[in-house]
Amino acid sequence: MKTKINEFIKLLDNEEKDKAIMYILNLLDSGNDILDIYEYFIIPALADYNCDNDQEEICIWKEHTRTSIVRTILENTYPYLIKAKGNKKINKSVIVACPQEEYHEIGAIIATNYFYLEGFKAKYIGANTPSEEIISAVKILKPDYLALSITNYYNLIQTKKLINTLKASYPNLKIILGGQAIKKYANKSKIQYDLILNSYEDIKKLSGDLS
Numbered sequence: 001m002k003t004k005i006n007e008f009i010k011l012l013d014n015e016e017k018d019k020a021i022m023y024i025l026n027l028l029d030s031g032n033d034i035l036d037i038y039e040y041f042i043i044p045a046l047a048d049y050n051c052d053n054d055q056e057e058i059c060i061w062k063e064h065t066r067t068s069i070v071r072t073i074l075e076n077t078y079p080y081l082i083k084a085k086g087n088k089k090i091n092k093s094v095i096v097a098c099p100q101e102e103y104h105e106i107g108a109i110i111a112t113n114y115f116y117l118e119g120f121k122a123k124y125i126g127a128n129t130p131s132e133e134i135i136s137a138v139k140i141l142k143p144d145y146l147a148l149s150i151t152n153y154y155n156l157i158q159t160k161k162l163i164n165t166l167k168a169s170y171p172n173l174k175i176i177l178g179g180q181a182i183k184k185y186a187n188k189s190k191i192q193y194d195l196i197l198n199s200y201e202d203i204k205k206l207s208g209d210l211s
């Protein structure tokens, strides 16, 4: 496995988009578990990425290029998710979003896929989603859960205001928080929430508790 991961990361480092995509699709076609592909290949491809170039502008476009390749790979895993999910269904819906100014969305998309895999009716509504759009989605779709992914801690202030507004109008809506800023700063920020989830195992446990 370690050799395969290194081979894949090398393809990404060299920005060999076609080869990187085919590498993962071949692993999936040869029967590897979709969750292993997420955990060992897709998540570390960005989470462990450090740009070692000195000039910041090179780092930024390189980060964009890598993210774009990883995103394409992620979208291409969807048919395999459909197969892996099978008939699993629980009668709960979740909207996943990145709040206003939060552009880091790969974690949110992965979380949406994990909810889907565990049988939730899961809908991802986007990165940098203005508060009024999130409120509108809650109003129209009436989900059981709203899951917000926050990476940058400075987005916690706006998110805190959004949750206060939502809780005042929709007291039954359960708020799930996840992402790097939540892992580090949820308690300090005194943000309201019902659940903090950060991994597939956390979502699987919630699904088990609800079944």
Ligand code: B12
Pocket: 042, 043, 046, 047, 048, 049, 060, 063, 064, 067, 101, 102, 103, 104, 105, 106, 107, 108, 110, 111, 147, 148, 149, 150, 151, 152, 153, 154, 176, 177, 178, 179, 180, 197, 198, 199, 203
């Ligand atoms: C890719 C990336 C970007 C891309 C994002 C593109 C996109 N479409 O998503 C772009 C280029 C836009 C970007 C921009 C910026 N970035 Co950036 N970025 C990254 C990078 C390299 C990877 C992030 C990522 O996708 N990780 C992989 C995912 C899978 O991991 P994850 O998000 O943690 O999600 C996992 C869990 O947290 C969890 N999870 C996440 N959300 C949720 C939600 C729920 C409900 C659940 C259950 C679980 C869950 O599940 C996931 C799977 O395990 C990180 C470096 C790093 N080490 O993380 C920096 C990083 C996050 N960025 C950083 C910064 C500073 C920025 C910028 C301010 C400056 C810049 N570099 O351009 C801007 C800010 C943009 C904004 N306003 O949001 C800092 C953040 C520091 C901080 N403040 O805490 C980091 C850590 C880099 C660094 N070391 O300085 N970035």
